[in-house]
Amino acid sequence: MKVTRKIKVLIVDDSLLFRETLAREFAKDFGIEVIGTASDPFMARDKILELKPDVVTLDVEMPKMDGIEFLKKLMPQYPLPVIVVSSVGNNVFEALNAGAVDFVTKPDAAKKGSMNSFINELIVKIKIASTAQVGQFKKDYVSAKLVTDKGTDIANTILAIGASTGGTEAIYNIIKTLPRDMPGILIVQHMPPVFTKMYADRLNNSCKLEVKEAADGDLVKPGRVLVAAGDFHMRLAKSASGYFVKCARGEKVSGHCPSVDVLFDSVAEVAKNKAIGVILTGMGSDGAKGLLNMKKQGAYTIGQDEKTSVVYGMPMVAYNIGAVDKQLPLDKIPQEICDHLALEL
Incomplete structure (x- = not known):
C-alpha cells in the first residue's frame, strides 16, 4: 500500500x-x-x-x-x-x-x-x-505606451482574464503594464466578497486603466476593467448601444462563484472572434472548457506557462484540452496581448 x-x-x-x-x-x-x-x-x-x-x-x-x-x-x-x-x-x-x-x-x-x-x-x-511554486519569478514590469493601428477594432473587442491561486499578483502585473486605450477587460479572480472591491480599488490606484468591481448593467468599454464581485457570476451581454455585464448570484460552476467558465462561455457566445481569453495560475480546471469554447468561436487564447504559475492547474488543463493558442511566461503575456491587438508596448 x-x-x-x-x-x-x-x-x-x-x-x-x-x-x-x-x-x-x-x-x-x-x-x-x-x-x-x-x-x-x-x-x-x-x-x-x-x-x-x-x-x-x-x-x-x-x-x-x-x-x-x-x-x-x-x-x-x-x-x-x-x-x-x-x-x-x-x-x-x-x-x-x-x-x-x-x-x-x-x-x-x-x-x-x-x-x-x-x-x-x-x-x-x-x-x-503545498503544490505552489514560489520565489522564482518576481520581476519588474515595464510601462506600456500605446501605438494605435487603424485595423484594430478596440471598441468591439473584449479581453477576458481568469485566475485563482496566485492570480491576484499575476493579474496585477499584467494590468499595470497595459496602456490606457485597451479594449474592455473582464476579470474573474476567485476571491471572497468584500475583497473583490478592495482588489479592484488597488488595481485602479496603480494602473492607467479605470478598474472597478462589476455591478449589474455596467458598460464594458475601452479603458475600463471590470472585476467580478465575490459570490456573483459575471456574464458578457450586448445591446444596441454596446457591451455590458450581467451580474447575479447563482450556484457554483466548476466549483466557484464567480466562475471563469461562466465568463468565458458568455464571451464566446457574445464577442465570438472579437475576443482574447487569458487563463492564469490556479488550482483546478475552472475556465478551461470556457476558454476552449472561446477558441472554437475564433477568439485568440493565451495560457500562463508552468514555470511562472504559482499553481499550474487551470492553465495546464486548458492547455491539455487544446484550449490554448499560445502558452507563455507571465511577463510575456502583456506583449502578446498588445501584439495581437496591433498595439505596441
Missing part, C-alpha cells in the same frame, strides 16, 4: 488558543502534520530553519514584527508557501505582494459555523499551497 507523505505545517500566531485550535483541527486531517508552532516572527524564523515546513500559516498582526514585514524578509532568503490569516483589510494584498500564496479571513466568533468554515477553507488552501 502506497503511503502518501503528509504536508508539514508550521503555525505562526500570537494567540496560544488560536495556535492550539488550529493544531487540534489540522490533526484530524490525515494529509497534514503540524510540525511546530510559533508565537512571533523571530521564533517562526528559527522554526522554519530547524523544521523545514512545507507550508506556513501566518497571522498578519503580531508583536515584535508584523506578518507582512516578516514575509518581506523571509521570502528572498527562504521562499516557501505561506497562507496568511487576516482580518478583512488591505493588508492581505500587501501580504500577497510580499510573496504569500493565498489568504484566509479570520472567523467571526458571533457567526454560527464560522470556525468550521474557516478551518475547512484553510485546510483546502494548505493543500493547494
